[in-house]
Amino acid sequence: MASLFEAAGMEAEAPRPLADRLRPEHLGEVVGQDHLLGEEGALTRMLDAGRLGSIILWGPPGTGKTTIARLLAGKVDLEFVQLSAIFSGVADLRKAFEAAKQRRMAGQGTLLFVDEIHRFNRAQQDGFLPHVEDGTIVLVGATTENPSFELNPAVLSRAQVLTLKRLDEPALEQLLQRAEAHMGRALPVIDEAREALFALADGDGRYALNLAEELFAAVSEDAEPLDREGLSKIVQRRVPLYDKGQDGHYNLISA
Structure with a gap:
């Protein structure tokens, strides 16, 4: 039996947390990361140059890593795809890579955002390399751990590490x-x-x-x-x- 919402052509929607409702819609609304997003910031210079390479966002929780990745994708007209290394495995990665290949054939690029990327083992991390190198994906990884210790040198050689600060x-x-x-x-x-x-x-x-x-x-x-x-x-x-x-x-x- 249809609910009152469905009968009225409306969908019941679970309440969204305040933090989600206030999620920035533009990079200029991100707070506390002027060294990356200010006039002379690393990401600003990258965007002004008309390019976005693969990057690793390293910083504490709640500093804007996911938000920045999502907004970067919109800024350079890439499809935003998000995976979590905690909940995703090899099958999920293969599916994401294949979908990115199909988009690329249709003229659409993909920004693959991988949260907690350090949770992937070395073999899984190496799996990103051919897809980064041939341009199938722009990889944006997020981590709370020091990338120098937790990520493969091969990944680090293909991605710029950007450090996010705790919010003052x-x-x-x-x-x-x-x-x-x-x-x-x-x-x-x-x-x-x-x-x-x-x-x-x-x-x-x-x-x-x-x-x-x-x-x-x-x-x-x-x-x-x-x-x-x-x-x-x-x-x-x-x-x-x-x-x-x-x-x-x-x-x-x-x-």
Whole structure:
């Protein structure tokens, strides 16, 4: 029996996390990576030159690796295909390579984004080489581990390693302001709790937005904003005492 949504010609859609709803739609919206995306950034120079070679994006979680890869594909008109080395195997790679070959024959290039690429063994990593060399794919790998130790020299010789930085306080503040604009209300915390939230996020933008979403859901609009102790009760973990001089960064209060 059709649901009310289906009967009305609509599809029921699961709610998307705030971090996903706020995912940048343009490279200029990516925060905290100006050394790559600023006027003199490595990726900016690459795009200005009209080329995009294979690259390895190395950085901590929540710094924009997947988003950058997806937006790069759109910028240079490549089909974006995403695989995870955690969940994909040889059969998935073969299928991706074959589909890329078919696209190439039709005049469409492919950007193959491989998350956690260091999880592939050496034989699997070597499997990318002929497809990179003949132009079937532009490989963009993402890793949280040092590529020099985790990736084959043959892969590294064919891909430029670009390092992403942990998001600093101004970058995290930009994300929180976007969250507030999207939700139509201020984050329900006082300044000291907001700074403690920066410390909790530890440079991870996705985690910062997840915390913000948790706070929006837990605190009503007419409630008093939370102090640091109130924040610790909501997030159910110890909240760092945060100060710009870093002297109190490792002093913790009990949740």
